[in-house]
Amino acid sequence: MKTLLNDDEIAASLAERLDRVAARFAGQLKSDLTPVNALARHVERYRGKMLRPTLVIISGWAVREGEPADEAIDARLDTLAAVVEMIHMATLVHDDVLDEAEMRRGGQTVNSLKGNETAVMLGDFLIASAFHLCSSIGLPWLNGALGETTTQLCSGEILQLTHRGDLKLAQATYADIIRRKTGVLSGACCGLAARLAHADASTTTLLERYGEDLGMAFQIQDDILDLVGDERVVGKTLGIDLQKGKLTLPIVIHLSRATPSIREETVTAIADCDRATLLRLVAGTDSLVAARTEAMRFVESAKGNLTPIRESAAKRLLSSIADATVERSY
Numbered sequence: 001m002k003t004l005l006n007d008d009e010i011a012a013s014l015a016e017r018l019d020r021v022a023a024r025f026a027g028q029l030k031s032d033l034t035p036v037n038a039l040a041r042h043v044e045r046y047r048g049k050m051l052r053p054t055l056v057i058i059s060g061w062a063v064r065e066g067e068p069a070d071e072a073i074d075a076r077l078d079t080l081a082a083v084v085e086m087i088h089m090a091t092l093v094h095d096d097v098l099d100e101a102e103m104r105r106g107g108q109t110v111n112s113l114k115g116n117e118t119a120v121m122l123g124d125f126l127i128a129s130a131f132h133l134c135s136s137i138g139l140p141w142l143n144g145a146l147g148e149t150t151t152q153l154c155s156g157e158i159l160q161l162t163h164r165g166d167l168k169l170a171q172a173t174y175a176d177i178i179r180r181k182t183g184v185l186s187g188a189c190c191g192l193a194a195r196l197a198h199a200d201a202s203t204t205t206l207l208e209r210y211g212e213d214l215g216m217a218f219q220i221q222d223d224i225l226d227l228v229g230d231e232r233v234v235g236k237t238l239g240i241d242l243q244k245g246k247l248t249l250p251i252v253i254h255l256s257r258a259t260p261s262i263r264e265e266t267v268t269a270i271a272d273c274d275r276a277t278l279l280r281l282v283a284g285t286d287s288l289v290a291a292r293t294e295a296m297r298f299v300e301s302a303k304g305n306l307t308p309i310r311e312s313a314a315k316r317l318l319s320s321i322a323d324a325t326v327e328r329s330y
Helices: 007-029 034-047 051-063 071-099 110-114 116-135 140-162 171-196 201-228 249-257 260-271 275-284 287-306 313-327
Strands: none
Touching (some): 007 034, 007 051, 007 071, 007 116, 034 071, 034 110, 051 071, 051 201, 051 313, 071 116, 071 140, 071 171, 110 116, 116 140, 140 171, 171 201, 201 249, 201 275, 201 287, 201 313, 249 260, 249 287, 260 275, 275 287, 287 313
16 A cells, blocks of 8 residues: 655546546436436536545645555545535536526536526535535534535625625625635635545644635636636636626726726726726726736645645645646636
C-alpha cells in the first residue's frame, strides 16, 4: 500500500476516482420511473469540470500524504464527492428556473425543455438523493454539516433575490451573497473531506478556508465572464445577471466609482441589458481590473491557507486549481 508521491500518478488516480464518483452519482439517481431516468441522464451533462468532487478527493489525499492507503476512507470520500456534486447540480437546476436560462453546458436547460415545474421537482429530487446517499456513510455529524451548508446556499439565494435591482448594493453585501452561494459549498468540500480523512482540527479549518476563498474567486471570475465572455466558450446563456437585476462585482465597483453622468448612462445600459455599452463604461472606470484584482486576492488567500500543510503532489494540485480559477475563459 502506498500514497501518491508524484504529479503523474496523482493525475491518473484522480481520473479513476472521478469515474467512480460519476458511477456513484448515476447509481444513486437511478429510478424505476422512465421520466426520472431521462431527466437524470440529462442533468449528468451539467457536471462539467467536476470541481467540487475534485476538491473532495484531493483534499483527502493532501491530509493523508505519507500514510498507507485506506480503502474505507477512499470509499467515504467518493460518496461525499457524489453528494456535493448532487447538491451543486440541484442549485444549478433551480438557478436556471430563477434566471429563465435556456442554455447550460452548451445544451438546453431542464426548464427550457420540460418547464419550470419539472425543473423545480428535479432540483428537489437531487437534494433528496444527495442526503439519502450521505446517510449511507453512517456519520450523523456529516449529515448535519451538509444540512447547514445547504441552508447557507439557500439563504444566499434569498439575500441575492432581496437585492435584485439594488443599484446601491454594497460590496460587503455582494461578498456575503457569493460566500453563501458559492464559497460555503467549496469550503465544505475541502473541510469535510479533511475531517473524513482524519485530519486534525487545524488542518481541517485551513482546508475549509482554502475552499471558501477558492469559491469566492471562482464566482468573481464568473461575474467577469458574464460581461466579457463568449457564450460558445462559456457554454451557458450570458447577460442573465443583467436581465434579472443581479449586480455583479465589476458593476458594483463601477457604480461606486462613476460620476453622476456615467452612473446615469450605466443605469440606462443595465435597464436595456446592453452588455456592449456596459462593458465600455465599466472598462472606463477600471472596474474590470479591480474585480480581477479582488479575485486574485482570494486566490492568494486560498493558497496561503495551504502553506502549513505538508508538501505533496496533492497540495501542488490544490494550488494549481486556485490559479486556474481566475485564468479560465469558461
